[in-house]
Structure formats: C-alpha cells, structure tokens
Amino acid sequence: MQGKTGSESWQEVWDKSVNGPRALIDCWQEIPCDPCQEACAQGSIVLSSGICAPPALHAETCNGCGKCVAICPGMAIFLVDRSIGSGLARVTVPYEMRDEIRLGGEAWAVDGEGNYLAEGRITRVSGAGRPGRTMLLTIEVPEEWALKVRGVRGRRKLLEEPEEVEAIEAVEDFAFCRCEEIDYSRLREIITQGEFRSLPALRRFSRAGLGYCQGRFCQSILRSQFLADCPEEDREVESFRVRAPVRPVKLSRLGGEDG
Amino acid sequence: MSLPCEQLDLLVIGAGPAGLCAAYEAAAVGCRVTIVDENDKAGGQLSKQIHRFFGSSHHGAGKRGIEIAEELFGDCLKLGVDVRLSSSVLGLFSNGEVMIDAPTQLCLVNPGAVIVATGASEKxxxxxxxxxxxxxxxxxxxxxxxxxxxxxxxxxxxxxxxxxxxxxxxxxxxxxxxxxxxxxxxxxxxxxxxxxxxxxxxxxxxxxxxxxxxxxxxxxxxxxxxxxxxxxxxxxxxxxxxxxAVGMSPLCDLAAMRDCRMVYEDALGGLVPWHGADMRTSQSPVYIAGDASGVEEASVAMEEGRIAGISAAEDLGSLNSGEAAERRAAIAKRLDELRAGPHSRGKLAAKERLYAR
Structure with a gap:
C-alpha cells in the first residue's frame, strides 16, 4: 500500500490515532534528507523517488514508536494519539530548548507560528538530561488541536511587536573601509565615475581593502558594491592578486633572532 | 632567511568536512597524508553545528555536526593521517612549496599534491x-x-x-x-x-x-x-x-596565489577556482573541494572531498586510473542525488557550467 505525503496523510493520521499514537509528518519540500525512512523499523515511512522526495507515511502500519520524531533534523515529525478519548488528544513534539518543562506540569501547546492553542498537562518526557538526545514531550490538549500542535513552550513571555516609526531622513554617510578611512559615498563616487573597471584597479585607486585587515571586513562588500554600480558590459570580474602571507603573521616569525 | 623544506606526499589544507574526507580517502589507499588547519580543533564548521544534519544516512544525517566532525577526525587518525592543528598556511608558491605558520615556528613543506579545502567566509x-x-x-x-x-x-x-x-x-x-x-x-x-x-x-x-x-x-x-x-x-x-546571514564566499585565495584559473559564479558564492568533476584545478597537482570550490551543503563538501582525495591518490600513484574513475563515479552518483532538489538547482547548473569550461 502507498503512503501519503504532507498534509494528505493527516486525515488518515487523525482516523488511525484513535487506536494509539501515529506519526504526523509536516515535511513537504523537496530537500535531500532521509533519516526518518532509515529510523522507521516498521517501514511505514518511505521516500518514493530518491533522497529529495518528501516522506510518505503509511498510517496503517505506523506504531507510533517516535523514533522518527527524535531523529528528524527538521524537527518536523510529531505524534498524535486520540486513544485516551474524552475529547482529548496527546501530541508528542521534539524539544531542544532549555525551559524547565516537567512531567505532570502545565505548558503551552503552540501552533506553527508560535500562537497559543491551549494549556495542557505534560504526560510524558523522554530523553531528558541525556546530552545529544532530542527530548520528546507529550502534551494533552483538546482533540480539535491535535493536528495543529507544533511546539510546546514553558510560559515564556511573548514578543512585543516592533514599533512603527516615521520614515527616516536620507541616509547619512558611513565608513566603508575602516582601516584606510574611506567613506561609502567616496567609494561609490569612484566606482560610478567609471574609470576603474576591475576590482584590482578599483582597490589600488581607492585603497579600500589594502589596510591593516587586508580586506577581511570589506572585500566582500567591495565586490558587491562594484557589481551593483559598475555597468556589466564595462567591467572585468577578475581576482585580486593574492600574495603571501594570506594570514597575519608576526614579523618576528619571519625574521626574528632565531629566524 | 632560509628554512629547511620538508618533503610530504599529500597535503590537505583545512580539516573541515571536505578536508577530512579527502584525507581519509587518500590515506585509505596508502597515501601518506598531512592535514593542516588553523584552528585548534579539527572539524571546521561541523564543530559548531549542534543541530542534526540533513542528508542521507551515508553522510551521517540525523547526527549532529559535532558528532560527524569527531567521527571523521577519528577515522583519519585511525589511518595514521598526520594532523597539524593551530597551523595557518601563509602561502602556496608557484615552485610548489607551502609556507605554514605552525605553533612553534614557521616552516616550509614541499608536497607531491595539495588539496585546498579551506571553506568559505561570510559575506x-x-x-x-x-x-x-x-x-x-x-x-x-x-x-x-x-x-x-x-x-x-x-x-x-x-x-x-x-x-x-x-x-x-x-x-x-x-x-x-x-x-x-x-x-x-x-x-x-x-x-x-x-x-x-x-x-x-x-x-x-x-x-x-x-x-x-x-x-x-x-x-x-x-x-x-x-x-x-x-x-x-x-x-x-x-x-x-x-x-x-547574507551568504558566503569561497575562501580560495591560496588557489588564486598558486595561479589556478578563477571563474566567477554567483550561485557558488563568487570567484571559485575552475575545476572538473574530478576536483582537479587548472594547476596540477592542486585540487579543490568543499565550500572553497563553491558554497554548498556540508554533505556535498564531504563527497567532493572524497573525490579530491581519490584524484590526488591517483596522481600520486596510489590508485590506478580505472579504480579511481570507478570510485569517483560511485561518489558522483550520490552527489547527483544530494543536488537533485529545487534548492540546489542554481548551484548544480553553475557546477555543470564550470565542469564544461
């Protein structure tokens, strides 16, 4: 029997989870990743066409062991268990934060955007205190949230929205190359004048990147500014002449008393 | 100033995922391999990756980066690879000599082959x-x-x-x-x-x-x-x-210093040394691997490293060309899989353009 990928499998997970936990996989992008398939002893997770295929779940044979939840590098697999009845579901999530979450304590169940869904009791904690292990937390929530829960949080405060401010005045000038004290406006002026059509020439003239740090801070931005401001048909994208030493070295090393 | 010059077989610059895998492959077929890295720990960027890795189980997916680093490093040590940490390469000269700023002194080495696996720097x-x-x-x-x-x-x-x-x-x-x-x-x-x-x-x-x-x-x-x-x-x-977090550029100034032909590929992060699918550059015997050959994922870096190691071993006479080609082909197949997703499309196209030049 074929499994189903992404949200198409969720209806089946919902149906089968009345019998016990089932894996809910929230992974539908084509990315090169397959540990869930390797971890599943039941053979219930299958990547149909190579390592980039999204995992397909066969909810009938899934036994809810949770191995895939613990190993998924994207932390994108959960367990849903509706077997406890009375309108409640247990959802298991992978957890790698430091909040104190205790067995029997209360925590928040949140959705994929971090929005509060419900407060619930933590009914199972596994892998705690074992370095390198991903903890699995099981939280009890009203059944209607079972497919929506993506995380568990201690009651950490929610972020306040950033303040909207008036549009600011025109950008003031700022340092481009700190070592040689070249301002951004000066560098752009040199580039747009169009006399220097290769990076080495631009560097020689402007001195940007030739100071103490030897371009470690500004070389990449010098290149992107050059690419942005110098018309494509005019420019040569050539390499800087690289000379030793490519890393700072003490002069005493090169010619000290014992040199 | 004159320095004594040590003769080496294969020198790998950079002990990240590409460098460690390159060293392993070459050492596994009998090459005498030396790795230098400027950090005091092997593993490169893997050493700070505390999250589980994507990829296939073949690349240690599902494991954390730090664990993969330790495994790769351990594998190299088992094969007797000479790992020199806290050692910065200062220059790769046209006469083939390499200058290294080692913990106690400056030294010169003259390797039979060099693999540049120096990674990338942040934009x-x-x-x-x-x-x-x-x-x-x-x-x-x-x-x-x-x-x-x-x-x-x-x-x-x-x-x-x-x-x-x-x-x-x-x-x-x-x-x-x-x-x-x-x-x-x-x-x-x-x-x-x-x-x-x-x-x-x-x-x-x-x-x-x-x-x-x-x-x-x-x-x-x-x-x-x-x-x-x-x-x-x-x-x-x-x-x-x-x-x-606005991207990375290949750190390949050593290859440029050695006069390797450089090619600009935006999708790969900028200027990269030209190389073939066998990771040979335009200058023999210089090879390139990992982010230094174009910024991609760590799992890709590992596979490219393996290919570079095999090519270097072939040129040093430790592998016959048939065997080397066969090993490269098996790895190339895994690389194709890793690059099959839509996220890699631009990078794959750029690499193919590069190989074809």
Missing part, C-alpha cells in the same frame, strides 16, 4: 551603522555561543532567512538570547521550510519583503531600523546584536 553588508559593536556575521555569533559559550547579547535581530540565518536564530534562542525577528528582502523564505518552522513555532516572526535601513547606537548597537519594501513603513527593533 557582509555595508549600511549605516554596520561598524557598530554588536553587528556581526551569523557564523560569528554561532562560534561565540557554540564554541566559546559566550552569548553575544540579549536581543538579536537576524538578517537573512536562509538556512544559516534560521539555524543560528534557533541556536541563539537555545543559548538563552531573545530573537526579535528574522528579516529578509526576499518575498519567501530562502532556507528550508522545516528550519523556518522550528523558528516560527518558538514565536520568532519572519519579516519577508523587508530591508535593513540602519543600525544605531552610541557605544554599541541599540536599535535597528527596517523598512517594508512594498509600502515603505519603517519598523524599529530594539536589539544589541544584529546578525548578518
């Missing part, structure tokens, strides 16, 4: 306030929290919704910082949705279609202004750390 952005203390690369913040166990600040704004920006946001949260948002000029998340999912479920908002205006503060970063591209409204974030 930056120029904007008002970019020189303020508190503005840093996302990789720098990651090094601070995961290697040095130092929290760079308490409120962080991340620029860039690629995998690096998303992963580092999550790890800053794990380390105890507050992350006030992830900002990207793009209209959609640049990284994997699952990474974005992890960040968003922790309540970190992702502001797409927003661009950085300026960073402000007196003695250090205090606030960041961000503009919505569509309607020009400006948001003010209080933050003492601004992380830039």
């Amino acid at each position: 930056s952005l120029a904007f008002p306030g970019w020189t303020l203390p508190g503005v840093m690369g996302a990789g720098a913040a990651q090094t601070l929290i995961n290697i040095h166990r130092i929290l760079p600040g308490s409120r962080v704004l991340m620029v860039g919704s690629g995998n690096v920006g998303l992963i580092v946001s999550y790890q800053l949260l794990q380390a105890g910082a507050e992350v006030v948002g992830v900002v990207d000029t793009a209209g959609s998340i640049s990284g994997y949705q699952v990474h974005a999912g992890r960040v968003r479920r922790e309540g970190i908002p992702v502001y797409l279609g927003h661009r950085l205006l300026s960073a402000r503060g007196s003695t250090g970063l205090e606030e960041v202004l961000v503009e919505a591209i569509e309607d020009g409204t400006v948001k003010r974030f209080e933050a003492d750390v601004l992380c830039l």
Whole structure:
C-alpha cells in the first residue's frame, strides 16, 4: 500500500490515532534528507523517488514508536494519539530548548507560528538530561488541536511587536573601509565615475581593502558594491592578486633572532 | 632567511568536512597524508553545528555536526593521517612549496599534491551603522555561543532567512538570547521550510519583503531600523546584536596565489577556482573541494572531498586510473542525488557550467 505525503496523510493520521499514537509528518519540500525512512523499523515511512522526495507515511502500519520524531533534523515529525478519548488528544513534539518543562506540569501547546492553542498537562518526557538526545514531550490538549500542535513552550513571555516609526531622513554617510578611512559615498563616487573597471584597479585607486585587515571586513562588500554600480558590459570580474602571507603573521616569525 | 623544506606526499589544507574526507580517502589507499588547519580543533564548521544534519544516512544525517566532525577526525587518525592543528598556511608558491605558520615556528613543506579545502567566509553588508559593536556575521555569533559559550547579547535581530540565518536564530534562542525577528528582502523564505518552522513555532516572526535601513547606537548597537519594501513603513527593533546571514564566499585565495584559473559564479558564492568533476584545478597537482570550490551543503563538501582525495591518490600513484574513475563515479552518483532538489538547482547548473569550461 502507498503512503501519503504532507498534509494528505493527516486525515488518515487523525482516523488511525484513535487506536494509539501515529506519526504526523509536516515535511513537504523537496530537500535531500532521509533519516526518518532509515529510523522507521516498521517501514511505514518511505521516500518514493530518491533522497529529495518528501516522506510518505503509511498510517496503517505506523506504531507510533517516535523514533522518527527524535531523529528528524527538521524537527518536523510529531505524534498524535486520540486513544485516551474524552475529547482529548496527546501530541508528542521534539524539544531542544532549555525551559524547565516537567512531567505532570502545565505548558503551552503552540501552533506553527508560535500562537497559543491551549494549556495542557505534560504526560510524558523522554530523553531528558541525556546530552545529544532530542527530548520528546507529550502534551494533552483538546482533540480539535491535535493536528495543529507544533511546539510546546514553558510560559515564556511573548514578543512585543516592533514599533512603527516615521520614515527616516536620507541616509547619512558611513565608513566603508575602516582601516584606510574611506567613506561609502567616496567609494561609490569612484566606482560610478567609471574609470576603474576591475576590482584590482578599483582597490589600488581607492585603497579600500589594502589596510591593516587586508580586506577581511570589506572585500566582500567591495565586490558587491562594484557589481551593483559598475555597468556589466564595462567591467572585468577578475581576482585580486593574492600574495603571501594570506594570514597575519608576526614579523618576528619571519625574521626574528632565531629566524 | 632560509628554512629547511620538508618533503610530504599529500597535503590537505583545512580539516573541515571536505578536508577530512579527502584525507581519509587518500590515506585509505596508502597515501601518506598531512592535514593542516588553523584552528585548534579539527572539524571546521561541523564543530559548531549542534543541530542534526540533513542528508542521507551515508553522510551521517540525523547526527549532529559535532558528532560527524569527531567521527571523521577519528577515522583519519585511525589511518595514521598526520594532523597539524593551530597551523595557518601563509602561502602556496608557484615552485610548489607551502609556507605554514605552525605553533612553534614557521616552516616550509614541499608536497607531491595539495588539496585546498579551506571553506568559505561570510559575506557582509555595508549600511549605516554596520561598524557598530554588536553587528556581526551569523557564523560569528554561532562560534561565540557554540564554541566559546559566550552569548553575544540579549536581543538579536537576524538578517537573512536562509538556512544559516534560521539555524543560528534557533541556536541563539537555545543559548538563552531573545530573537526579535528574522528579516529578509526576499518575498519567501530562502532556507528550508522545516528550519523556518522550528523558528516560527518558538514565536520568532519572519519579516519577508523587508530591508535593513540602519543600525544605531552610541557605544554599541541599540536599535535597528527596517523598512517594508512594498509600502515603505519603517519598523524599529530594539536589539544589541544584529546578525548578518547574507551568504558566503569561497575562501580560495591560496588557489588564486598558486595561479589556478578563477571563474566567477554567483550561485557558488563568487570567484571559485575552475575545476572538473574530478576536483582537479587548472594547476596540477592542486585540487579543490568543499565550500572553497563553491558554497554548498556540508554533505556535498564531504563527497567532493572524497573525490579530491581519490584524484590526488591517483596522481600520486596510489590508485590506478580505472579504480579511481570507478570510485569517483560511485561518489558522483550520490552527489547527483544530494543536488537533485529545487534548492540546489542554481548551484548544480553553475557546477555543470564550470565542469564544461
């Protein structure tokens, strides 16, 4: 029997989870990743066409062991268990934060955007205190949230929205190359004048990147500014002449008393 | 000044995923291999990756980066690879000699073959306030929290919704910082949705279609202004750390110094040494692997490293050409799989253009 990928499998997970936990996989992008398939002893997770295929779940044979939840590098697999009845579901999530979450304590169940869904009791904690292990937390929530829960949080405060401010005045000038004290406006002026059509020439003239740090801070931005401001048909994208030493070295090393 | 010059068989520069895999493959067929790395620990970027890795089980997927680093390093040691840490290569000269700043002295080596696996460096952005203390690369913040166990600040704004920006946001949260948002000029998340999912479920908002205006503060970063591209409204974030996750460029100045032909490929992060699918550059016997040959994922770096190791072993006479070609083909197949997804399309095309030149 074929499994189903992404949200198409969720209806089946919902149906089968009345019998016990089932894996809910929230992974539908084509990315090169397959540990869930390797971890599943039941053979219930299958990547149909190579390592980039999204995992397909066969909810009938899934036994809810949770191995895939613990190993998924994207932390994108959960367990849903509706077997406890009375309108409640247990959802298991992978957890790698430091909040104190205790067995029997209360925590928040949140959705994929971090929005509060419900407060619930933590009914199972596994892998705690074992370095390198991903903890699995099981939280009890009203059944209607079972497919929506993506995380568990201690009651950490929610972020306040950033303040909207008036549009600011025109950008003031700022340092481009700190070592040689070249301002951004000066560098752009040199580039747009169009006399220097290769990076080495631009560097020689402007001195940007030739100071103490030897371009470690500004070389990449010098290149992107050059690419942005110098018309494509005019420019040569050539390499800087690289000379030793490519890393700072003490002069005493090169010619000290014992040199 | 004259230095004695040590003869080596294969020198691998960089003990990251590419370098370690290259060294392993070559040593496995009997090459005498030396690795140098400027850090005091082997593993390169893997050493600060505390998250589980994507990829196939063949590349250690599902394991954390630090665990993969330890395994690869252990494998090399078992084969007797000579690993020299805290040693920076200062120059790769046209006469074939390599100058190394080793812990106690400067030394010269003359290897029969060199694999450059030096990785990549973070790109930056120029904007008002970019020189303020508190503005840093996302990789720098990651090094601070995961290697040095130092929290760079308490409120962080991340620029860039690629995998690096998303992963580092999550790890800053794990380390105890507050992350006030992830900002990207793009209209959609640049990284994997699952990474974005992890960040968003922790309540970190992702502001797409927003661009950085300026960073402000007196003695250090205090606030960041961000503009919505569509309607020009400006948001003010209080933050003492601004992380830039705006891409990486290959760190291949050593190859350039050795006169390897350089080619510009935007999708690979900028200038890269030309190379074939066998990771040979235009200068024999210089090979390139990993992010230094074009920025991609760690699993790709490992496979490229293996190919470079095999090519070097072939040229040093430790592998016959038939056997080498066969081994490369098996790895190339796995590489094709890794690059099959839509996220790798641009990079794959760029690599194919490069091979064809």
